[in-house]
C-alpha cells in the first residue's frame with residue numbers, strides 16, 4: 001500500500017498510513033520528512049519498531065542529538081526515556097514547550113515511540129508556530145520583526161531548578177549543565193521557508209537588550225497567540241503509535257491526566273541545523 005496522508009487539522013498534524021518506519025528509506029523517507037516539515041507533526045499507527053530500528057531510522061533521517069537531562073536506555077544511549085512511574089506526580093514535558101531551543105543549533109525534532117501507556121489520558125497536544133505567526137496582528141508582527149531572544153534550560157534542570165523541587169528530580173541527569181543561546185524571535189523554516197514564531201514559555205527568558213520584566217508583556221502576548229486552540233492538534237497514543245515532530249515549527253504539551261498509572265515513551269532527538277532570521 002502506498003503512503004497515505006490525512007491532515008489532523010487544517011493547521012497542524014498529519015496521520016500517515018501505508019508505511020512501516022522500520023523500512024522507510026529513499027523517496028518514502030523524503031516524503032515523510034516533507035510531511036513533518038509541512039504539518040509539524042506526523043502520527044504513524046501500528047508500527048513495529050525495535051530500539052535498533054528506532055536508532056536506524058533516526059540515523060537515516062540525518063543524525064541524533066543526545067538529550068542532556070533525560071535518563072538514557074542502558075543498552076542504547078541514543079534513546080532517552082520519557083517516563084512517569086505509577087507513583088509519580090510529575091511528568092516530563094507537561095507544559096507548552098519546544099525541545100532544545102536552548103542549544104545553539106536546536107534539534108530538528110524527535111521520534112517518540114509509545115512503549116507503555118495508561119488506560120486512558122496521556123495525550124500530547126501540538127501547536128503550529130507558522131499558523132501562530134500568520135495570525136498575529138500586523139502591529140505584533142512589526143513589533144517582533146528583528147527581535148532576538150535568549151533561551152536557557154538552567155532554571156528547569158539545575159539543582160535548584162523546577163524539576164529538582166518535584167518527584168521527577170532524582171530521575172534526571174545533567175543538573176550541572178549550563179546552556180544558553182540567542183535566536184531570532186521569527187525564524188524561517190530551514191526547509192519550507194515559512195515564517196515561524198520561535199519563542200516558548202519553557203526556555204525563552206528575555207529579549208536581547210531587555211530584562212525579563214521588560215520582556216514579559218510581549219512574551220505573554222505571543223504565548224497567548226501561540227496557544228490558541230484553533231492552531232492545535234491532539235495526538236492520542238495507542239500501542240504501536242509513533243509521532244515525529246518538528247521543533248522549529250511546533251510546540252508540544254504532554255497532558256498529565258493519568259494519576260496512578262505509568263507511561264513510558266522512547267525518544268530519539270533528531271539533529272537540527274542553524275536557524276536564520278526571517279526578513280520580510
Ligand code: OGA
Nearest residue numbers: 082093099124254265267
Ligand atoms: C518530549 C516530550 C511528550 C510526551 O519527549 O520531549 O515532551 O507526550 N514528550 O511524552
Ligand code: MN
Nearest residue numbers: 093098099252
Ligand atoms: Mn518535549
